[in-house]
Amino acid sequence: MRLLVLGRLGQVATELARLSGEGHEIRCLGRDEADLSQPEAAMGAVRRVLEAFRPEAVINAAAWTGVDAAEAQEDVAQALNADAPAGIARLAAEAGLPFVQISTDYVFDGAGESPFAPDAATAPLGAYGRSKLVGEEGVAGAANPAGWAILRTSWVFSAHGANFVKTMLRLGAERDALRIVADQVGGPTPAAALARACVTIAETLAADPGRSGIYHFSGVPDISWAGFASEIMAQAGLDCRIEEIPSSDYPTPATRPLNSRLDCRSTEAVFGLTRPDWRPALDRVLTELEARP
Secondary structure (H helix, E strand, O other): OEEEEEOOOOHHHHHHHHOOOOOOEEEEEOOOOOOOOOHHHHHHHHHHHHHHHOOOEEEEOOOOOOOOHHHHOHHHHHHHHHHHHHHHHHHHHHHOOOEEEEEEHHHOOOOOOOOEOOOOOOOOOOHHHHHHHHHHHHHHHOOOOOOEEEEEEOOEEOOOOOOHHHHHHHHHHHOOEEEEEOOOEEOOEEHHHHHHHHHHHHHHHHHOHHHOEEEEOOOEOOEEHHHHHHHHHHHHOOOOEEEEEOHHHOOOOOOOOOEEOEOOHHHHHHHOOOOOEHHHHHHHHHHHHHHOO
8 A cells, every 4th residue: 555654753653664565655754845833834745745656545643742842832733733634634635545643642631540432522631632632623624535534542652752661761771760650541552553553544444434533542451650661671671660659749731641541442343453562562662772773
């Protein structure tokens, strides 16, 4: 399948690029070609690439992911997470191409302990979640007859870019102990598994646009940040003690949802995608990082 991916350097875009040649031709469009922080100007560049590359589906893996920074720069977050996806979704609809948009658990308020279903009420706690929710509304509003999907995920990690695993490895090598919040619970998601899920969904929509909608995909088992940190230390062989603390002991500009559990059953039923076990995926990420110079 020929796929156009918005984004080039992010965790999921990097993993999508790795799938090129495995039965797929993937073109990643970076900021140097289409700066999505300037959506109106970027749409012209996206349209030209659509006409030249002639993809069979479009995946948006580009986003503003600075949760705390979004509180001070919500206009930038809105441009990248709301205006740009809506514009790309409209271009995909005009071209008759299925469109897959990656979203986040931050569209929910994190109340309770039950996993959030795709049709659960949304109530973002901060600027990042608000921007992603507006982006979802723009994608759904494009009413793409060729098919569309919003894939919400959580706690993405890989050997690329900035993420919790790499931060823990760095700090764990420097310190004897780390204080990590234990009352925020979610499913760490391997970027590689998320990339493959996006491709599977794009392929399915190309064959059956009627499967359009909002879906969830996150790793299993659900765990707290502190529990995740402990597993990182154990697998990496780092002698760094993890001290569990409540979120109130670690204030941040943006409020994090305490419950990031996602109900992924409809994703498995419709696309055959089971939740990936993040523990062997973590081992693979650590192996890749160790192999680097």
